[in-house]
Amino acid sequence: MTTVQRILGLCILLAGSLIGLASGNYYVLVMAITCGFVLMSLSKLIDMNRDNNHRLLGMPLTTSQINQIKSRSPHYQIESPIFDIYPQQNPVYPFMMLDNERYIRAKVFYNYLSQEGYCYTFELPGHESIALHCSTFYYSGVELFEHEDQVFVKISSLPVKLTILNRKIIME
Numbered sequence: 001m002t003t004v005q006r007i008l009g010l011c012i013l014l015a016g017s018l019i020g021l022a023s024g025n026y027y028v029l030v031m032a033i034t035c036g037f038v039l040m041s042l043s044k045l046i047d048m049n050r051d052n053n054h055r056l057l058g059m060p061l062t063t064s065q066i067n068q069i070k071s072r073s074p075h076y077q078i079e080s081p082i083f084d085i086y087p088q089q090n091p092v093y094p095f096m097m098l099d100n101e102r103y104i105r106a107k108v109f110y111n112y113l114s115q116e117g118y119c120y121t122f123e124l125p126g127h128e129s130i131a132l133h134c135s136t137f138y139y140s141g142v143e144l145f146e147h148e149d150q151v152f153v154k155i156s157s158l159p160v161k162l163t164i165l166n167r168k169i170i171m172e
Helices: 002-023 026-057 063-072 106-112
Strands: 075-079 092-098 101-105 113-116 119-122 130-133 144-147 150-154 162-165 168-171
Touching: 002 026, 063 092, 063 144, 101 106, 106 113, 106 119, 106 150, 119 150
Parallel strands: 075 168
Antiparallel strands: 075 092, 092 101, 101 150, 113 119, 119 130, 144 150, 162 168
C-alpha cells in the first residue's frame, strides 16, 4: 500500500509540476509539489511506524528489517590465535546487533562446524561440542537462524570471548 502511495505522490509531483510550468499556473505547481511530497512523506512515516509497531508487539523482525540491519552493521576482519577462521585470508563478516544480542555468520566457524538437517554442531578446540537447532527465521533470543541462505549464530551461545579493536575482532 505504501508503495502505491509513494508512486502516486511521485506522479502527482512530476505531472503537476509539468502542467503548472507549461500553463504558467503557479498555484497548480505549488499544489502539485506540496501534495506529492506530502504523500511520499506519509508513506515513509507509515513504514517507520510499522517497524516500531512490530518491535513493540514482540513480533519477529521481517526479512526487509533484517536486511536493513545487516546492511548498516559494521563489517569486521576476524582473527583468532586459538582456532582457524574461514576463509584463511582476511575474512570479513558483518557483525549484527539484534535485540541486544550479537550475531555473526556461522561460516566463521566452518572448520569446526558440522550440519545434519537443521542441527548444527560446533566443535571448537578445547571445548565440548555444542549442538544448536537452526530456525528458518529470526526471533528474539534465537541462537541460530537462517537468513537468505546464510546462517547466523548468537555469539553468547558459543564459548568464545571477543575483543574488538577498530575494524578487527579477535576471538579467543
